[in-house]
Amino acid sequence: MDEVLSLAKKAKEASKKLANLSTEQKNRALLKIARYLEENMEKILAENQKDLAEAKKGGLSPAFIERLTLNEKRILDMAEGVRQVAKLPDPVGEVLGMTRRPNGLVIGQVRVPLGVVGIIYESRPNVTVDAAALCLKAGNAVILRGGKEAFNSNLALVTLMEEALRNEEIPEGAVGMIKTTSREAANYLMRLNGYLDVLIPRGGAGLIKTVVENSTVPVIETGVGNCHVYVEEDADLEMAERIIINAKCQRPAVCNAMETLLVHEKIAPVFLPQIEKALKEKGVEIRGCEVTRRYITDALPATEEDYYTEFLDLILAVRVVRDLDEAIAHITKYGSGHSEAIVTRDYFKAKRFTEEVDAAAVYVNASTRFTDGFEFGFGAEIGISTQKLHARGPMGLKELTTTKYVIYGTGQIRG
Numbered sequence: 001m002d003e004v005l006s007l008a009k010k011a012k013e014a015s016k017k018l019a020n021l022s023t024e025q026k027n028r029a030l031l032k033i034a035r036y037l038e039e040n041m042e043k044i045l046a047e048n049q050k051d052l053a054e055a056k057k058g059g060l061s062p063a064f065i066e067r068l069t070l071n072e073k074r075i076l077d078m079a080e081g082v083r084q085v086a087k088l089p090d091p092v093g094e095v096l097g098m099t100r101r102p103n104g105l106v107i108g109q110v111r112v113p114l115g116v117v118g119i120i121y122e123s124r125p126n127v128t129v130d131a132a133a134l135c136l137k138a139g140n141a142v143i144l145r146g147g148k149e150a151f152n153s154n155l156a157l158v159t160l161m162e163e164a165l166r167n168e169e170i171p172e173g174a175v176g177m178i179k180t181t182s183r184e185a186a187n188y189l190m191r192l193n194g195y196l197d198v199l200i201p202r203g204g205a206g207l208i209k210t211v212v213e214n215s216t217v218p219v220i221e222t223g224v225g226n227c228h229v230y231v232e233e234d235a236d237l238e239m240a241e242r243i244i245i246n247a248k249c250q251r252p253a254v255c256n257a258m259e260t261l262l263v264h265e266k267i268a269p270v271f272l273p274q275i276e277k278a279l280k281e282k283g284v285e286i287r288g289c290e291v292t293r294r295y296i297t298d299a300l301p302a303t304e305e306d307y308y309t310e311f312l313d314l315i316l317a318v319r320v321v322r323d324l325d326e327a328i329a330h331i332t333k334y335g336s337g338h339s340e341a342i343v344t345r346d347y348f349k350a351k352r353f354t355e356e357v358d359a360a361a362v363y364v365n366a367s368t369r370f371t372d373g374f375e376f377g378f379g380a381e382i383g384i385s386t387q388k389l390h391a392r393g394p395m396g397l398k399e400l401t402t403t404k405y406v407i408y409g410t411g412q413i414r415g
Contacts, residue, residue, distance in 0.1 A: 001188040003180055008195035010173025011116045011141035017171040019113045019139045023090040026137055029168040030086040033133065034079040036164040037157075041075050047156035048125065055149055063253040063313040068123045068150055077374075078126050082133045084379030091397045092139045106408040111401045113139035115197035118189055119382070120145045120211055122203035125153040130373070130380035131200075132161055132175045138400035141174050143196070145189055147203070148181035155179070190215035200395075202383045205310065220395070223360075223386025224310045225255030226336040227368045230327040230353070232344035233264040237271055239365060240343040241278055246367040247341070249282040253312045255384060256339050256371040260307060260317040262327045265291065268320045272296055284314045291320040307334045324349055328356050335359060337386040339368040360386050360393040 037044070048070040055065050094111040101107060117140045121127045128144055135142035146154040158177040165174065178185050190199060190211060198218050201211035205224045212219055229247055231240045247258035263271055272295035279286060286292075287306050288299035299318065306317045307330070321327045331340055341363035342353040350364040361371040371394060373381025378396030385391040391399040 001185065004178055004185055004188050004192070005195075007143055007173070007176040007178060008116070008189075008192050011143055011176055012195050014171040014173035015113065015115045015139075015141040018136070018141055018174055019092070019115075021139065021169065023092075025169045026090070026139070027086040029165055029170050030082050030133055030136060032164040032168060033129070033161050034082040034086075036160045037075055037079040037082070037129065040156075040160050041072060044075055044153070044156050044160070045070060045072075047152040050152040051150050058149075060149065061313065064123055064149070066251075066253045067312075068125070068153070070125055070153060074126060078129045081126075081130060081374055081380040084374070085133045085137050085397070086379075088137065088379055088397060090137065091401050096403060103412050104410055105412055108406045108408075109403050110406055111398070112404050114400055114402055116141045116143065116195060117382075117400065118143045118145070118192075118196045118199040118217065120186055120189065120199065120201045120203075120207065122147040122207060123149050124202075125150050125157060127202055128154045128157045128177075129161070131382055132158075134380055134382050134397060134400055136170070136174060138397045140400055141176070143176045143178065143189065145178040145186055151181055187214065190217055193217055200383050204312075220383070220385055220391055220399075221387045222383035222395075223255075223338055224336045225257065225338040225384070226260070226308065226310045226334060227256060227258050227339045227341075228260045228262055228327075228331050228335060229258050229341045229343065229368065230262040230321075230324075230331070231264060231267065231271060232324065232342060232346065232349055233266040234345045234349075235264075235267070235343040236345065237267070237274065240271070241275055243341065243343055243365070243367050244275060245278055245282065247369055248279070248284060248316055249314065250367075250369055252314050254369075255310070255312075256368050257312070258316070258341075258368055259309065259311050260319065260330075260334065262330060263292075263318065263320050264327075265320050265322055268292070269295055272318070272320075279316065282314065284316050286316055286318055288318040289320060292318045310336070324352060328353065331357055331359075338384065339363065339371040341366065341368050360384065 091111045096109040098108040119131045196217045200220045201208045276296045286299040287302040339361040340357045340359045354362045373394040382395040
């Protein structure tokens with residue numbers, strides 16, 4: 001594990017210098033990264049094709065391959081995300097408060113970087129760039145450990161970023177990638193207390209569970225996305241259809257895609273056949289409760305496990321509920337605390353839903369697909385936290401900082 005320890009030592013040293021870089025220095029480096037991504041698009045795509053060929057050869061699922069795939073638009077989006085991060089206000093040094101005590105002490109609270117951030121993630125190469133850009137802007141060094149299925153793509157991206165940073169004022173070790181894809185390397189990273197300040201897992205339930213249970217380094221848990229859309233009896237059904245198709249089909253392999261549709265029993269006879277047609281045109285497999293299957297006759301029976309499942313695929317669990325109370329109770333039992341939506345014309349029902357549903361993002365008349373750092377105006381995201389301590393929801397620059405107190409005195413001593 002010499003490679004991992006060496007990366008960690010470099011990152012620790014780099015973090016001390018990064019914490020004191022000016023906003024201008026960091027932004028200049030980020031803009032150069034964005035330019036390098038665009039100028040080397042063919043090289044990135046060629047390496048991504050190697051990963052895709054191996055993934056197809058290995059029989060990996062279409063949903064997995066979709067997450068792994070890069071194309072011209074996705075690379076341009078990555079570059080634009082980096083530029084957006086550069087445009088955002090620098091959180092480092094922000095004064096959150098200043099008070100004067102009766103004894104004359106002036107106590108201030110200031111934002112500072114976390115230090116060294118480790119990211120363990122799976123098949124999405126865009127995480128490589130998003131994580132590096134956000135960590136740099138927030139004054140942190142980052143150690144990246146991606147999945148073996150995206151190894152060539154990740155290596156190409158990190159190599160380009162290292163080249164972009166080489167002639168800038170960014171210290172060596174600011175962005176590091178673990179090139180050993182073994183499980184032992186990941187386990188070793190999880191125990192690097194003293195070098196690593198925080199560890200963030202991004203991926204499926206298995207990866208997140210492994211990191212949370214085995215890491216001795218503090219973990220920010222990014223959660224599984226078992227997201228729901230509930231259609232109330234008073235909903236605009238055309239709007240509901242647009243939201244459902246977008247939430248399920250626009251990109252089914254991501255954590256903010258809808259996995260379960262809840263429908264009020266009074267509109268089920270009309271709405272379920274309507275939405276069945278639209279979903280079938282998109283190739284969605286429907287698994288429904290007993291009432292659902294009265295109106296969608298070829299739906300498969302939904303099991304208890306289906307309602308807990310993050311499918312990350314064109315599969316949708318459907319349940320008919322009596323009312324808002326039952327919809328909220330279902331979400332409370334099966335939801336993962338990620339993103340939940342209601343479609344309704346009733347202000348008071350919408351208000352109840354937003355107040356009583358316990359999730360990182362709660363929507364009224366909009367798709368769950370908006371739970372995303374870029375869409376929220378953060379430029380990019382380091383992950384979507386479903387825990388409640390330190391960070392919750394899409395994690396941008398501020399979530400990659402902590403605070404410290406700075407106290408000014410004039411010779412005071414404590415009696």
